[in-house]
Each structure stands twice: as C-alpha cells, then as structure tokens.
Amino acid sequence: MSVFGDLVGQDRAVAVLRAAASAAAEAVAGGRGAGMTHAWLFTGPPGSGRSTAARAFAAALLCPDQGCGHCDACHQVEVGSHPDVTWVRPEGLSYSVRQTRELVLKAAGAPTLGRWRIVLFEDADRVTEAAANALLKAIEEPPPRTVWLLCAPSPDDMIITIRSRCRVVTLSTPATESVAHVLMTRDDVPPDTALFAARAAQGHIGRARRLALDEETRRRRDEVLSIPRSLTGVAECITAAERLVKTSSEDADAATTALNEVETAELRKVYGEGSSGKGLNKGLVRGGAGALKELETLQKSRATRIKRDSLDLALLDLVAFYRDVLAVQFGARVELANEDRRHEVEAVARASSPEDTMRRTDAIMRCRERLAANVNPQIAVEAMTLALRSPGLT
Structure with missing residues (x-):
C-alpha cells in the first residue's frame, strides 16, 4: 500500500x-x-x-x-x-x-x-x-x-x-462509511462498533479509533452527553462544571507527569547534577537554573494546552448533541452523530424549541471563545452549564 x-x-x-x-x-x-x-x-x-x-x-x-x-x-x-x-x-x-x-x-x-x-x-x-x-x-x-x-x-x-x-x-471531513471501513479493515473493529465510532467522531479518524478501541474514551463521552438532562438546578450546573474541569485537569496530569519528570531529570544531568569533583556539582546545577526555569514554563504551557484541548473536545461533543436535537426538531433527514442516544436527543427536542437549542449552542461556543481567551475554566464552564439549564428537562 x-x-x-x-x-x-x-x-x-x-x-x-x-x-x-x-x-x-x-x-x-x-x-x-x-x-x-x-x-x-x-x-x-x-x-x-x-x-x-x-x-x-x-x-x-x-x-x-x-x-x-x-x-x-x-x-x-x-x-x-x-x-x-x-x-x-x-x-x-x-x-x-x-x-x-x-x-x-x-x-x-x-x-x-x-x-x-x-x-x-x-x-x-x-x-x-x-x-x-x-x-x-x-x-x-x-x-x-x-x-x-x-x-x-x-x-x-x-x-x-x-x-x-x-x-x-x-482536506474534507471523511464520510462515516469511509471511516467505519478503515476501522474494520485496519483495526479489526466489529461493524456495529465501527459505525458507532465513526458517527460519534463526526469524521475524526483518530477520535473514532479511540472510541472504538478504548473503553475509557467511551465512558468519558457518556459522561459528557449525560450533562444536558442532568442540569435540573443551579447546584447540578455547578457540579457538572466542576466535573468537566476536573476531568480535563486529570487528563493533563496523566499526559504530562511522567514526561515532566524524565525531562527534568535529563536536564539536571546535562548540567552536572550528581557529577563528582569538588565544586563541580553545585556550580553546574546553578548554571542550569535558567534552563530549568525555562523547561518548567514550557511544561506548564503544555499542561494548559492538554487541559484546554480535553475540555474543548467535551464541548464539541455537546455541540454535536444539540446539533442532533436541532435536526430532530426540524425533521431533517440527516445522520445523527449521537444515533446511539437517539431517545435522549428526541426527549430534549420535545421539551424545548429550536430557539432554545440555538441559544444553548451559542452558550457552548461562547465558552470555547472564553477558554481560548484564557478565562478561568471553572467560571467559563459554570456560565455555560447555567445557560444550558432548562426547568423542563427533568
């Protein structure tokens, strides 16, 4: 090939x-x-x-x-x-x-x-x-x-x-059938699972592969998609926001902790930590203080990026959910990204109007913009979940 x-x-x-x-x-x-x-x-x-x-x-x-x-x-x-x-x-x-x-x-x-x-x-x-x-x-x-x-x-x-x-x-977004075919032929994913993952990933091949092969990825997606019908009160909105932000922080910690330790140890070694000789160890480590500080800055920036990307992925899953709700409300004959949760999509569609759905979608997109502008994640996500809340969705 x-x-x-x-x-x-x-x-x-x-x-x-x-x-x-x-x-x-x-x-x-x-x-x-x-x-x-x-x-x-x-x-x-x-x-x-x-x-x-x-x-x-x-x-x-x-x-x-x-x-x-x-x-x-x-x-x-x-x-x-x-x-x-x-x-x-x-x-x-x-x-x-x-x-x-x-x-x-x-x-x-x-x-x-x-x-x-x-x-x-x-x-x-x-x-x-x-x-x-x-x-x-x-x-x-x-x-x-x-x-x-x-x-x-x-x-x-x-x-x-x-x-x-x-x-x-x-490049364009690949068709669902094309992504599913790749999963079946290259990763030996069963047809039903491949089709589910391809739909849920909306053409994102890497995301589809993770959904098809990793149970933890599917669990995280389920948690995010359970949010719309859980926002029955202010307390529930705050809890949902805390859970989203905490999960993104855990993702960043899991991805960076071990790597940070290795990078720091290697840099210290380069600057002589552990070397023998009178005055050698202390002098070289002091000389590398600036490099160590620069590395720490890079590591913090990387952790922030991973946290932001993880949170943004959750927000995009929510956007896809409300896109499906809007499609049902207008009777559009389109493929639902969340076909596996059609009953929930239809329940939200019945309990709200297209105007409500557009308002909620706008709230999610505003949250993404605020996060990109370095607004405190907890504050930005809380504002979003409060905007998503509807007394009728119980």
Whole structure:
C-alpha cells in the first residue's frame, strides 16, 4: 500500500500530492519540476488528516518511487526517524520566535541524503505574531532543496503573507462509511462498533479509533452527553462544571507527569547534577537554573494546552448533541452523530424549541471563545452549564 493509503476520502488531495511528488522527482533528476513548490499549507477540520497528508507527502518526496510505502525512506518517515525530515509539534499554547529562528537555521542546511530537506510543522497556527514573521522570511527565501509543510485548520489561521506564498491543500471531513471501513479493515473493529465510532467522531479518524478501541474514551463521552438532562438546578450546573474541569485537569496530569519528570531529570544531568569533583556539582546545577526555569514554563504551557484541548473536545461533543436535537426538531433527514442516544436527543427536542437549542449552542461556543481567551475554566464552564439549564428537562 502506498503512503497515501491512510488518507481516507481525500481523493482530490491525493491526486494533487501525487502529481507534485512526480514533479519533485523530475526536479531532482535535473528537469523543470513544474507543479512542485517549496511551501505547502494543509488545511481541513480536526480529524480530516492534515498531518497524515503532510507526512505522506514528505515520504513521497523522499521515496525514489514517489511513496511506495515499503522502502527504507517511506518507513523512516512513517516512524519519524528520517534525517531529512524535521518534525515540529508545538506542545504549549504557542510557538515562540526564538524556537522559530532555531528551526529556520536548521532548515537551511542541505539534505543529508541528497533529495529534499523537509520541515513538517503541525499546528502552525500556534505561532506567535513575531514567530510568523520569522517563518515568513524563511518561506520567502528558501534554500533550493528545502520544503515547508505547514498544517492549520484553515488558511485564515495563518497570516495572509504566509498563506499567499503556500500552495494550499484542503482536506474534507471523511464520510462515516469511509471511516467505519478503515476501522474494520485496519483495526479489526466489529461493524456495529465501527459505525458507532465513526458517527460519534463526526469524521475524526483518530477520535473514532479511540472510541472504538478504548473503553475509557467511551465512558468519558457518556459522561459528557449525560450533562444536558442532568442540569435540573443551579447546584447540578455547578457540579457538572466542576466535573468537566476536573476531568480535563486529570487528563493533563496523566499526559504530562511522567514526561515532566524524565525531562527534568535529563536536564539536571546535562548540567552536572550528581557529577563528582569538588565544586563541580553545585556550580553546574546553578548554571542550569535558567534552563530549568525555562523547561518548567514550557511544561506548564503544555499542561494548559492538554487541559484546554480535553475540555474543548467535551464541548464539541455537546455541540454535536444539540446539533442532533436541532435536526430532530426540524425533521431533517440527516445522520445523527449521537444515533446511539437517539431517545435522549428526541426527549430534549420535545421539551424545548429550536430557539432554545440555538441559544444553548451559542452558550457552548461562547465558552470555547472564553477558554481560548484564557478565562478561568471553572467560571467559563459554570456560565455555560447555567445557560444550558432548562426547568423542563427533568
């Protein structure tokens, strides 16, 4: 199977990338390489496969057969070990100008294996304004064999001067049937479970896989979707908000605690903690105090990002629930993301009006905006749950 086999329901994008990979091979051989450019921007909704597409394209550029899927180059790109591919995954809330300048210097070097040097920048929309300007300069004046692959939800998430210099590849949300087919064929998921996970994930392949294979993920989703009918009073609203925020904090702790300990221990070791010799240990550890403080700042930012992402995922599940409610209220013949909870969706639809549903959806979206603006999560989520409450939903 070629490297593009993991791109579900993206035939148009795959055709563009295959043609570009062929043009790139022509350029390597000394030809014109028309159709290949040095900067690409992969956009699409969450779960559409932006980074998967970028990774597949990187493999196709470095593979002698334009992405055969089984050679050493393809395998190295797949596992993240190819010497000519630099992976950038912002772990905190943003990506700084200092980090970007270091990246630009690294990207300026010649390819190790003689084809292309590739920078694959996931979540490029997290660059700060100053970092975006540094990135723009690198994209405007790239070395002849350097290719930038940027990933962002929308072209509008990048400053206009960057996106105008990139070739945009737009990915769409895969159909439910396509996602279910992937789960059944590649993960041996039973058909009923695969269809449930594909619907619930609304085309997000990674989320669908977790729902199909991880019982804890399904339990968390059930807890979130039980919220609308549990908000019968102010106390219940406060409790629901506390539970959502606490769960997101637990997710962040689970994802970062062990990693933080390893990173801190390694940094202390680099700066000489535990070394022998008179005055050596104390002096080197003191010298590394600034680096240790910088690491702690990064770790806090990463934990905040994971907490925010976990909370946002719960809010998107709630948006999907009320979208289904609105569809039922209008009698729309569309697939419900929460088909497995149709009786609850219909109960809420009967007990409220479409105007109520739109008001609740707006409350959830306002909560997302407030969280993005660094409003205290507990306050933002409490305001949302109070807005979702309806005396009629008992």
